[in-house]
Amino acid sequence: MAENILEISGLNKRYGNIQAVNDLELKVEKGTVFGLLGPNGSGKSTTLGILLGVVQKDSGMFKWFGEEPTAAQRRRLGAILESPTFYPYLSGIQNLKIVCKIKKVSDSRIMEVLEQVGLAQRAKSPFKTYSLGMKQRLAIASALLSDPEVLILDEPTNGLDPQGIAEIRELIVNIAEQGKTIILASHLLDEVQKVCTHFAVLKQGEKIFQGTVAESLMGNEGVELLAEDLETLKSVVGSFPSFVDMKLNNLGRLEVQLSNESPIQEFHRFLIDKGVVLTHLAYINKSLEKQFLQLLSAES
Ligand SMILES: Nc1ncnc2c1ncn2[C@@H]1O[C@H](COP(=O)(O)OP(=O)(O)OP(=O)(O)O)[C@@H](O)[C@H]1O
Numbered sequence: 616m617a618e619n620i621l622e623i624s625g626l627n628k629r630y631g632n633i634q635a636v637n638d639l640e641l642k643v644e645k646g647t648v649f650g651l652l653g654p655n656g657s658g659k660s661t662t663l664g665i666l667l668g669v670v671q672k673d674s675g676m677f678k679w680f681g682e683e684p685t686a687a688q689r690r691r692l693g694a695i696l697e698s699p700t701f702y703p704y705l706s707g708i709q710n711l712k713i714v715c716k717i718k719k720v721s722d723s724r725i726m727e728v729l730e731q732v733g734l735a736q737r738a739k740s741p742f743k744t745y746s747l748g749m750k751q752r753l754a755i756a757s758a759l760l761s762d763p764e765v766l767i768l769d770e771p772t773n774g775l776d777p778q779g780i781a782e783i784r785e786l787i788v789n790i791a792e793q794g795k796t797i798i799l800a801s802h803l804l805d806e807v808q809k810v811c812t813h814f815a816v817l818k819q820g821e822k823i824f825q826g827t828v829a830e831s832l833m834g835n836e837g838v839e840l841l842a843e844d845l846e847t848l849k850s851v852v853g854s855f856p857s858f859v860d861m862k863l864n865n866l867g868r869l870e871v872q873l874s875n876e877s878p879i880q881e882f883h884r885f886l887i888d889k890g891v892v893l894t895h896l897a898y899i900n901k902s903l904e905k906q907f908l909q910l911l912s913a914e915s
Pocket of ligand 1: 630635657658659661802
């Protein structure tokens with residue numbers, strides 16, 4: 616059975632009349648990229664703060680590596696909760712040397728972590744010459760200095776341009792492939808879908824879903840079709856026994872929902888038998904977004 620690196624049970628935190636974390640139960644397996652997904656104010660940062668010992672919990676418990684939290688265990692965790700401040704005129708190496716002094720960790724891994732985040736070539740350039748993505752990569756490098764087993768990131772792509780976002784997502788996947796467990800908070804479904812293996816959805820401090828990304832994306836949500844004669848296509852599609860619904864999308868293609876019992880080949884054969892020649896046929900992939908919105912609205 617997979618080893619749990621983190622177990623949270625009955626965790627609570629209240630700020631005045633706001634229940635920021637509400638009876639939270641969560642397990643994170645070793646080697647996963649775990650996404651804590653939820654809208655703004657759903658308690659993600661508070662939860663990470665408690666797990667890192669910077670926010671006091673009201674009640675409940677959590678275990679890192681199967682044990683009650685201790686200072687020694689915390690050294691096995693690397694985290695970026697807020698963007699660290701780096702000196703603009705100092706290089707990547709010089710900035711990391713300062714981080715090592717503050718964190719009281721050896722500076723022997725500086726080049727290794729710069730290599731790991733793809734900054735080795737720019738190690739000697741001043742921080743102020745870095746792109747947004749490079750600045751965030753340096754932040755991640757600083758969290759990796761102590762060679763932690765778990766890397767914890769709060770909204771790692773916040774404020775980045777598309778290029779920076781792509782760089783950071785790729786880096787997170789690379790770090791995970793090197794065997795580290797990653798826990799990241801994000802309000803971006805797309806991010807969780809692209810980067811995480813497992814995720815939990817929080818709403819007003821409560822966990823309303825936990826599962827794997829792969830299972831959540833399994834299957835499809837119908838097919839997208841186009842034929843030269845759209846009106847004939849619509850009428851033939853509507854007469855297929857497992858037809859459920861259809862609508863024209865913004866690309867002028869027909870999105871068709873079928874009930875699960877018919878394989879797509881059967882549907883295709885039916886169209887051919889009825890003399891419909893398709894110019895386009897594609898699956899509509901499931902997205903987490905739709906499910907996330909359904910989850911949030913179902914719970915309210
Ligand atoms: N120090 C604090 N004092 C008072 N209320 C707080 C404090 N920190 C968080 N909260 C409140 O607790 C709730 C959860 O906030 P939290 O920052 O944990 O959510 P989040 O999911 O991380 O949201 P965001 O993505 O906006 O950071 C919010 O309603 C927030 O306003």
